[in-house]
Amino acid sequence: xxxxxxVVASIALCVSMASQAGDVERGxxxxxxxxxxxxxxxxxxxxxxxxxNELFGRQAGSIEGFGYSEGLTTAxxxxxxxxxxxxDAYIENPVSLVTGTSMMFAGVSDATxxxxxxxxxxxxxxxxxxxxxxxxxxxxxxxxxxPSILALQGDPEYGEYLSSECKTCHLADGxxxxxxxxxxxxxxxxxxxxxxxxxxxxxxxVMQMMAAALSDEDIAALAAYFKDK
Amino acid sequence: xxxxxxxxxxxxxxxxxxxASPHVxxxxxxxxxxxxxxxxxxxxxxxxxxxxxxxxxxxxxxPTRTYYTCFFSNLYIGGFRDFQSIGHTYGKLASDFGVTVxxxxxxxxxxxxxxxxxxxxxxxxxxxxxxxPGIDFKYDTVPGYTxxxxxxxxxxxxxxxxxxxxxxxVENMRQGGTFMMxxxxxxxxxxxxxxxxxxxxxxxxxxxxxxxxxxxxDPKEKFSKQGLFQDGWNRYYDGMVEWIxxxxxxxIKNIDADNMTIDVEGxxxxxxxxxxxxxxxxxxxxxAAGLTNDKxxxxxxxxxxxxxxxxxxxxxxxxTIAGDMPKSGFSANSQAKVAAMAIRGDLTGSRVFxxxxxxxxxxxxATDDGVKVGASYEATDEKIAKTTGFISQVGEDADLRKQTxxxxxxxxxxxxxxxxx
Ligand SMILES: Cc1cc2nc3c(=O)[nH]c(=O)nc-3n(C[C@H](O)[C@H](O)[C@H](O)COP(=O)(O)OP(=O)(O)OC[C@H]3O[C@@H](n4cnc5c(N)ncnc54)[C@H](O)[C@@H]3O)c2cc1C
Numbered sequence: 001x002x003x004x005x006x007v008v009a010s011i012a013l014c015v016s017m018a019s020q021a022g023d024v025e026r027g028x029x030x031x032x033x034x035x036x037x038x039x040x041x042x043x044x045x046x047x048x049x050x051x052x053n054e055l056f057g058r059q060a061g062s063i064e065g066f067g068y069s070e071g072l073t074t075a076x077x078x079x080x081x082x083x084x085x086x087x088d089a090y091i092e093n094p095v096s097l098v099t100g101t102s103m104m105f106a107g108v109s110d111a112t113x114x115x116x117x118x119x120x121x122x123x124x125x126x127x128x129x130x131x132x133x134x135x136x137x138x139x140x141x142x143x144x145x146x147p148s149i150l151a152l153q154g155d156p157e158y159g160e161y162l163s164s165e166c167k168t169c170h171l172a173d174g175x176x177x178x179x180x181x182x183x184x185x186x187x188x189x190x191x192x193x194x195x196x197x198x199x200x201x202x203x204x205x206v207m208q209m210m211a212a213a214l215s216d217e218d219i220a221a222l223a224a225y226f227k228d229k
Numbered sequence: 230x231x232x233x234x235x236x237x238x239x240x241x242x243x244x245x246x247x248x249a250s251p252h253v254x255x256x257x258x259x260x261x262x263x264x265x266x267x268x269x270x271x272x273x274x275x276x277x278x279x280x281x282x283x284x285x286x287x288x289x290x291x292p293t294r295t296y297y298t299c300f301f302s303n304l305y306i307g308g309f310r311d312f313q314s315i316g317h318t319y320g321k322l323a324s325d326f327g328v329t330v331x332x333x334x335x336x337x338x339x340x341x342x343x344x345x346x347x348x349x350x351x352x353x354x355x356x357x358x359x360x361x362p363g364i365d366f367k368y369d370t371v372p373g374y375t376x377x378x379x380x381x382x383x384x385x386x387x388x389x390x391x392x393x394x395x396x397x398x399v400e401n402m403r404q405g406g407t408f409m410m411x412x413x414x415x416x417x418x419x420x421x422x423x424x425x426x427x428x429x430x431x432x433x434x435x436x437x438x439x440x441x442x443x444x445x446x447d448p449k450e451k452f453s454k455q456g457l458f459q460d461g462w463n464r465y466y467d468g469m470v471e472w473i474x475x476x477x478x479x480x481i482k483n484i485d486a487d488n489m490t491i492d493v494e495g496x497x498x499x500x501x502x503x504x505x506x507x508x509x510x511x512x513x514x515x516x517a518a519g520l521t522n523d524k525x526x527x528x529x530x531x532x533x534x535x536x537x538x539x540x541x542x543x544x545x546x547x548x549t550i551a552g553d554m555p556k557s558g559f560s561a562n563s564q565a566k567v568a569a570m571a572i573r574g575d576l577t578g579s580r581v582f583x584x585x586x587x588x589x590x591x592x593x594x595a596t597d598d599g600v601k602v603g604a605s606y607e608a609t610d611e612k613i614a615k616t617t618g619f620i621s622q623v624g625e626d627a628d629l630r631k632q633t634x635x636x637x638x639x640x641x642x643x644x645x646x647x648x649x650x
Contacts, residue, residue: 178636213585
């Protein structure tokens with residue numbers, strides 16, 4: 001296989017390590033999906049999206065001089081750091097990890113593709129070996145919400161009771177006056193986001209606490225209630 | 230379907246008849262009377278009326294026409310809010326949800342006859358009663374301080390004119406003067422509140438009166454979010470704030486509001502502004518009705534917020550012994566929803582789910598520097614018990630602190646619309 005991006009050649013030193021994880025060369029090819037918006041490697045500059053050098057261990061949305069969305073900046077401020085797990089979630093479905101991100105990209109659904117892409121990206125970070133989660137054995141299982149959880153039928157009446165707890169902060173009419181709207185979301189998206197807080201993939205202390213107190217059924221009930229509001 | 234207007238007329242008329250005669254028979258709908266229209270009471274009235282969709286007759290008794298929130302009153306003192314922005318009225322509870330709002334004081338509760346007496350002389354019957362009167366003061370916790378003293382040395386621990394008085398005193402304090410706070414002993418409403426107030430007073434003085442001093446006499450040896458506040462005071466108000474626990478000053482011996490003196494062991498302070506926050510107990514009506522224990526607060530059944538004294542009475546908010554939950558507006562609002570669900574289930578047979586409680590308290594230390602502490606809770610047999618929680622950390626990023634402050638504004642907008650519609 002020939003690397004699709006020439007810079008791959010210059011990172012030969014990483015290959016032995018990378019071979020334990022995803023396939024860097026395949027990742028380089030897959031990166032063609034990103035190239036219209038992102039540059040990577042020596043001298044890379046911002047395009048539609050920021051350059052992707054030194055990504056690992058860095059706070060999301062934090063390169064000076066790039067005009068990030070408020071959503072990504074906020075997520076970074078709340079503690080979103082780019083590691084294998086979070087990159088995986090972001091590349092799979094950008095908006096489910098970061099609502100309001102301006103990365104207009106549908107996502108990469110295949111888990112192996114993502115693993116290879118991440119291995120490729122990792123090669124452009126300073127000390128990939130210091131990042132324990134970059135080792136494949138430590139890589140999290142697919143952060144996808146289990147299909148059986150997505151299939152749960154929520155009870156909207158129960159959801160209405162549970163929603164009363166949310167309405168101390170989230171306005172019932174769906175206005176955003178300092179805290180985002182959670183009204184009228186597609187059920188699946190709602191469930192994915194709530195599980196991202198629950199399993200602490202998505203940062204934010206208040207929401208992680210709220211989600212920790214909710215069971216899978218509770219989340220399904222809330223999603224069923226809020227979708228029609 | 231009856232429309233909103235005719236429905237509203239109906240409830241008003243019904244309430245008036247029943248109010249005139251406590252023994253009216255054949256009252257059309259079960260009636261829930263709510264005493265106190267604060268965080269607990271207003272939320273309970275709104276949820277009861279909203280969710281029962283006309284099946285319950287909900288009456289709210291509250292003496293004041295405008296409720297000034299204690300939450301964000303410190304931000305008003307600090308100049309971050311205007312007074313009008315922290316005042317809320319009961320209009321929508323009546324017009325949009327059909328709550329009958331009676332502006333009067335409840336003066337007595339007869340649990341045998343299930344009636345509430347009002348200051349106007351009328352008696353009102355209830356099927357279920359919600360008691361949410363907030364707190365009143367235990368003046369004997371600060372020798373010499375009385376209700377009358379608060380005109381010169383405000384407590385500003387109830388919303389409204391007391392808050393305005395304190396702000397005016399801080400603004401008009403002489404250059405280089407001393408602001409003194411006597412902090413309350415546990416338990417009291419809003420554990421971080423006194424220290425947020427110190428921060429806000431310091432914020433004002435730093436700009437207008439930079440040589441002024443702030444002294445806090447505290448009966449406690451430690452306080453809520455202490456590390457976060459002390460870190461903030463060092464960073465923003467270096468040398469201005471002195472916090473002294475009782476082990477150092479030995480307790481208050483006497484307070485004389487006319488002469489503006491505060492006596493402690495071997496020393497007399499003569500502050501320019503004195504903010505005296507006495508110890509607290511459940512609102513007087515709860516004490517008078519016999520709903521309190523020997524400490525002055527109301528024991529409740531954790532899963533429903535029912536009084537342990539009478540199963541037809543529910544108590545909410547600051548007046549209760551709510552286990553691990555702090556006395557906060559957020560807590561009172563959270564408890565109100567649990568009680569409203571239990572009461573509806575009881576009276577209309579609606580579904581009852583596992584109760585859930587939560588709380589988050591934000592405090593502002595300086596411009597764009599907010600901190601928070603929060604937890605969620607569940608009902609066990611003995612108490613409302615904490616399950617998980619979090620607290621802001623010293624050394625957090627300035628952006629995160631700013632965002633925390635902005636979030637608190639979002640919460641304020643959320644909770645007042647959850648209370649008043
Ligand atoms: C300075 C300060 C800052 C605070 N900041 C926060 C904060 O940031 N976040 C937070 O969550 N909480 C905060 N609090 C705490 C919060 O204000 C209280 O915990 C909350 O208001 C309690 O609600 P409640 O319903 O028990 O009582 P209240 O809200 O006090 O309501 C009681 C109501 O009952 C009425 N009443 C009393 N007696 C009678 C009677 N006999 N008949 C009829 N009506 C009666 C009163 O007029 C009052 O309107 C703060 C408090 C203070 C003092």
